[in-house]
Amino acid sequence: MATAKKLKINSDFLRMLVILVVIIIAATITSGSNFFSVISFQTMAKQLTEYGLMSIALSMAMITGGIDLSTVYIANLCGAIASLTISAIAPEGQILGIIFACILALALGLCCGALNGFLVSVVGVPPMLATLGTYELFSGITIVLSNGQSIQVIPQFTVFANVEILGIPLPFIVFILMAVIFSILLGKTAFGRRMHLVGVNPKASRFAGINNEKTIIMAYMLGGLLCSIAGLISLSRVSSVKADFGSSYVMMTILIAVLGGCNPAGGWGEIPGVATAVLVLQAISQWLTAVPWINGYYRQALYGILLLGFMTYKFYRDKNMGRR
């Protein structure tokens, strides 16, 4: 029975892993070298980091029973602040100035997350509305800071996204590192389990002596931190930032979190599943680009089919489990 329990926790992870392998095999057969080249892998690895980190951030909000719609805008705000700070204090690319700007951006990410968590837990605004409000706020501040234009960052900063260690792009290493850290944090620590329990039943967690407010604020703060890392990576990769950059990621992160096994009602979800779902989505997208006879315009429709199919499957499985 102990193994069954373990399987239950990891079943989403395993399922995603199987899907990933199937897609990679299918892609290799249908598009061969196009899909499975080093260059293809490197583009893939760079792109996925940004929304990968934001998906982990969103998953944490979802596990506590909430949602975070402001992820992308926290990333953009932090990117904008970093870029402006660098231009102001380190226009020649002085390393200390860049480090300071990055720390400032990360701290800002934590603050943005804290605001979300505060609104959700202490003020009691429904998470969807609270983060919709902060999404407008953060994107508004970025628009003001940038006068509605895109902000260019000094060329020296773009080096980071292109660093490779043993052929693996640095952003991807950051993503894997964060995925591992947050897998342990959520799966193995007291804090992580409390986060889940708050999501299962906030009333019972209060009666069990769990500080709901603290737990929820912490979850959103760590989410904010991940978003600001994503913002810095994106700034480095595309060498500029704009208030509405990557707004399509908002829905994509929700898709990934749910595919990865997070329950939109809270309480369930583990990071390994989510991280694998990130890879699955990127693999599909890559595949579509590599296969000449499928038009890239089908991408969105395919995502929709994937999500609906998965939700239907999950619904039936849960229903059958409930009957047993």
Add this chain to the structure above:
Amino acid sequence: MSEYILDCKGVCKSFGGVHALQNVDLRVKRGEVHCLAGENGCGKSTIIKAISGFQPQDSGTIEFDGKVYQSLSPSVSIDQGIQVIYQDMSVFPNLTVQENLAINTVISNKQKIYNHRQQREIAKKVMATLGLDLDLDDLVETLPVASKQLIAIARALYAKAKFLILDEPTTALTRKEVERLFEIIRDLKAKGLSILFVSHKLDEMYEISDSITIMRSGQTVYTGPMATLSEEDFTHYMTGRDFSDVDNKHAEERIQRDTQPAIELNNLSGSGFAGVSFKVQPGEIVGITGQLGSGRSELCNTLFGIEKATGGTITCSGKQVTISSVEDATRNGIALVPEDRLTEGLFLPVSIMENITVVNFDKFTKGLTLDSPAQIAESADWVKEIHVKTDDHLLPVQTLSGGNQQKVVLAKWLSTKPKILILNGPTVGVDIGAKYDIYALLRDLAKQGLAVLVASDDLTEVSRLCDRTVVMRGGIMTGEIADQELTVENLTKAIM
């Protein structure tokens, strides 16, 4: 015409290999109040579903009013005059009283056009069947449970009910509301209606029923007149076990009189109660009793830091303490088994193991991560220690019966080694067998020096379990009853 309005013979029903009903016989005479008793999961609801046609039986016959049915459907059942009043599922909470009262008639008239005035007339007629006096424009969700029930009953009567099934109607009612309901039931009986009363509260059954059928594990184990059934036999038929004398309290050996009180309240006030003063010695079991709204639940929650005290002092083992959060309470050795185990006490879809160990996560943290083998070992110990009936403690806690769920809540708090254990409604929705287990466990804990506070409106429970009780009425502590005075009769008088 047969003497029986309902005569079920050899009813069987199984769900995927599990026999929910095995040759169940249930006969209700015309014009009697018949009680259907049994522990949770004994098949009470399954037989009701067969009678009301929601889930026809696999085999066996149901004879109703002289006609024999192999299987009933809901519409046939209602047409024949069978009406079931469920606890709270029978009304539409977001509609007004008027709409709730009239809706059945409007639907059965197959009226296509909605007519407010006509509906109002129907609603008034329906109210008249029970002599109700409710504001027709009130939303039903704002009404107390008792009124919702009466609306459902009135609607059933207007639909020409001959046979009324009341499914655990008294669970959420106060004593006064129960009295009112019983008056109505007697009235209906006098008018010739037959009533099947589903319950597990023994005193209520004696009060209202003429005869009784007891079910256990899907079978009929006893049927006969109510008056000749002794309490011991009742317990025996319900549980299949015999319980030794539970009234043996041994209070004086247990209570440690010579030490400081484990907890002492001085003029404590909070939202919903004011001016409460009493103390509890280690080893003592003290009740807090009063009706719904008397402030007992609020008092419990305040002592546990869920709600804030507005005045007065709390002293734990001689030290005055401020309790403004659950952390404060647990630090001072206070534990609370909350009133609603399903929403407050447990994480239902989460494993039994985690439900027990959640309060000790910090203790199990080794380095940065949780030491899950230690967690599992501790949980296994508790499951064995207080006899939680389960195959595997890694299963979700919702797979357990009510009594075993309550034991899990108890295990959770006992694992914090509290000095003061507060229980709010410790045996609500708990089977008789598990109830006695819990009583024995509490006595045992008290013997080991735990101070136990039991908030309950079950007067039999208070009089049997507690050494002394605090009586509350309307948020105010009205007195204490102890020793020989602690009887159900005295308590009934005191809480009114």
